[in-house]
Amino acid sequence: MENNHSLDFSSTSTHYNESLRGTLQDRINSLKESSVKLTAEASNNRWNIYDEYFSQTYFVDFGFDSFSSKKFDTDQFILLLKSWFILLLENDISFHHLTRKIRRAKDALILSKGFNLETIDEFELNYFSKDLKPSSLQYKASLLLEFLDFCEDLIVPEEYLELILRYYQKQNSAAIRKLPSSRDVLKFSLIVEVYFSNEDIDNEYLDYYPIYLWWNLTNIIPIRISEFCNLKFDCLISSKEGYLLTLPRSKNKKNRKINYDKVLISNKIANSIKLYQQKIYSVKPTKTLLQTSSTTRNAKPEVFNYRNFKSLLDKFYREIVCEKYGFKLLESSSEPHTQSPYNIFRKIRPNDTRHFAFLNLMLQGYHPSEIARLGGHNSVYSQMAYHNHLEYWIDSDLIKLLTNQKRHTGDLSNEFFKEIIFKNAMSTTTEVSEVVKIPLEIGYCTDPLQDCPVDEHYLCKHWRITFDDYQKHYDKLQTILVNRESVLKLCIDKLLALHKTGLIHHKNNVYDEKNSQFNYQLVESSKEVKDALYQLAKLKERFEMYEKSGAQA
Structure with missing residues (x-):
């Protein structure tokens, strides 16, 4: 997607804008008829709403009289702000809350001069003030993202969305929900x-x-x-x-x-x-x-x-x-x-x-x-x-949830957890029943055809290793384990990057949910994560028994 250095309203749906403009007064009239104390006309820029419960009147000014810019279509933004206000009101948002949302969105439009890239640094300095708490920064980013999501056909420069999303994710570690292992x-x-x-x-x-x-x-x-x-x-x-x-x-x-x-x-x-x-x-x-x-x-x-x-x-x-x-x-x-x-x-x-x-x-x-x-x-x-x-x-145990295997067990017992949750992929005893043991650099292969379905032997179901070999090659095996964890991390980062791209550009037909090519990338990337996760899980299972054996020795 090409970067937009100013909002291009020529790409905005005319039908969408006229629909907003044409139905706005009807929606205002409908709210008035439903006993909402709203003093407003679609053609006026100053509205007020009376809260009977608190005996208080809230005002909102949609005008941009003190602001002008050749790249800033004030009529367009006024229409969008009014339509968003009505939508919030129809959804029973508290009067105090919705008027504050409108003011914050309007502030962002003015400070950014209509999301002009030339003013992005000034916008960040003033809108996301360093004096604000992380929760306040997140709130301001959240309402702005909600407004931009409402503006269906408006294409905002990627740099602005990246910036807003960064502040949206600003939160104290204590605020992040703690999940069980x-x-x-x-x-x-x-x-x-x-x-x-x-x-x-x-x-x-x-x-x-x-x-x-x-x-x-x-x-x-x-x-x-x-x-x-x-x-x-x-x-x-x-x-x-x-x-x-x-x-x-x-x-x-x-x-x-x-x-x-x-x-x-x-x-x-x-x-x-x-x-x-x-x-x-x-x-x-x-x-x-x-x-x-x-x-x-x-x-x-x-x-x-x-x-x-x-x-x-x-x-x-x-x-x-x-x-x-x-x-x-x-x-x-x-x-x-x-x-x-x-x-x-x-x-x-x-x-x-x-x-x-x-x-x-x-x-x-x-x-x-x-x-x-x-x-x-x-x-x-x-x-x-x-x-x-x-x-x-995500860790190696998650694979057991993702595979969702059906287990036929009558009751839970000590054996149940030994065999199901902590089942090991290999045994310390000599496998006398095996027909072939083809020596490898580390361990051996039990497949006489050696038709390897994976690139690395240690990821194959036919790979085995003795306890002596495990001890002898311990350092190298631990390096292999760390490398597999790095592979999983890279796969996760790739999936998150694709997901973030889909978020930022979900209005662009190259990345929207109807684009089969982008959806294919998401599915393939998710498959890579699950494959890497599965491989890491199996590798940890193979090493787990020997770790326990060494601790008990």
């Missing part, structure tokens, strides 16, 4: 899989079933826990494409209206929901899909809310994870503990799965615009906050 996530995932594999559906099973639905749905579709709890009983729709799930979207904290989206889901999830609907309706009809536990008191038993779910999840950890399967939760424990596969260091919070879903969508090669739609974001740029988690969460 993938090993703790994996343990929980396997427990859910085993516990709900029981075909005998009793009252306890039914009471806990919202946990199963939450885990399988919100790990795939990044919905908020409040949206999950507000699913209607009749949320499932059968269509020609398959099953559609009607999601209640809470797109803004200030928005008290619930909007609905329809998302295509798998037959597996749909059948799980239908099973629950059948079983729960036989107990008692409910407004929401989910029902509170039969042993829990609820002021509104026909409604399921966040507190009900949090209480249920805590109970599941306490009675199922810990009491039934013998795990030890160390999250709030200060007492010393021994290393054990049964230790859990951090419980999964209700909204953690939304983060997992965003990361998994990125790792599957979804376009940023599609991720934003699935996540119910106002702005495509909102997902930038989740980029901070990608490297934090």
Whole structure:
């Protein structure tokens, strides 16, 4: 994409602008008729709105009378600011909040002289003042990105978007959501899989079933826990494409209206929901899909809310994870503990799965615009906050979640974790049954044809190594491990760079979600990450037993 040194309004859709202008007065009239105390005309630049609750009037001036520039189309920006104001008002944003958003967006337009590259340094100095806290800088960047996302056909120079995104990501490390390790996530995932594999559906099973639905749905579709709890009983729709799930979207904290989206889901999830609907309706009809536990008191038993779910999840950890399967939760424990596969260091919070879903969508090669739609974001740029988690969460255990292998286990036991979570890819004993051992520089090959599917022997399933060879070549093997970690890091950086390109240029037809070539790059890059992750995981598994053997010697 070529850099634009000033906003080129000739590329802006005339139909889009006329549509805004033509419907603006109608929307103003509609708001007035709905008892909003708005004093405004589409042709005037000074509006005010009266807040009856606080007995206060808020003013906003859309004019640019004190500012002029040959490269600055003030009429265009005034129209966009007014249309954005109306949209925010229609979405029930608080009057104080929306007037502040408009003023900040207008300030940015003036300070940047219409996003002119010649004034980018001056814009940064004045708009993103060094005296502001990281949270304030992030807020100013966030609302500006939201405004630019609203301006559908406006092409803003890449340098400005890079700058704004950099400040959008400015936040204290304490503000970044802490996620549990993938090993703790994996343990929980396997427990859910085993516990709900029981075909005998009793009252306890039914009471806990919202946990199963939450885990399988919100790990795939990044919905908020409040949206999950507000699913209607009749949320499932059968269509020609398959099953559609009607999601209640809470797109803004200030928005008290619930909007609905329809998302295509798998037959597996749909059948799980239908099973629950059948079983729960036989107990008692409910407004929401989910029902509170039969042993829990609820002021509104026909409604399921966040507190009900949090209480249920805590109970599941306490009675199922810990009491039934013998795990030890160390999250709030200060007492010393021994290393054990049964230790859990951090419980999964209700909204953690939304983060997992965003990361998994990125790792599957979804376009940023599609991720934003699935996540119910106002702005495509909102997902930038989740980029901070990608490297934090990815490690060799994640491959066990990504492969999603089905395991047929009747119960959890010591052997279960020895064989499933800590299974090693090789044995310290002599493999007498092997037909061939072709010597290599390190270890040996067990494939008589040596039809290598990979470039490096140590990444092949036919590669073996003895304990003596492991000790002899220890330093070189550790270097190999570090190199594979570097390869994974490079693959992650490449995927993030592509994702960022899709964010910045999502309005450009070269990088939008309809461009098959760019989407192919996203999918291929995500595949490279998963391949590198898988190779690193297998390599660590091969070395893990010998590490333990050396520690015990």
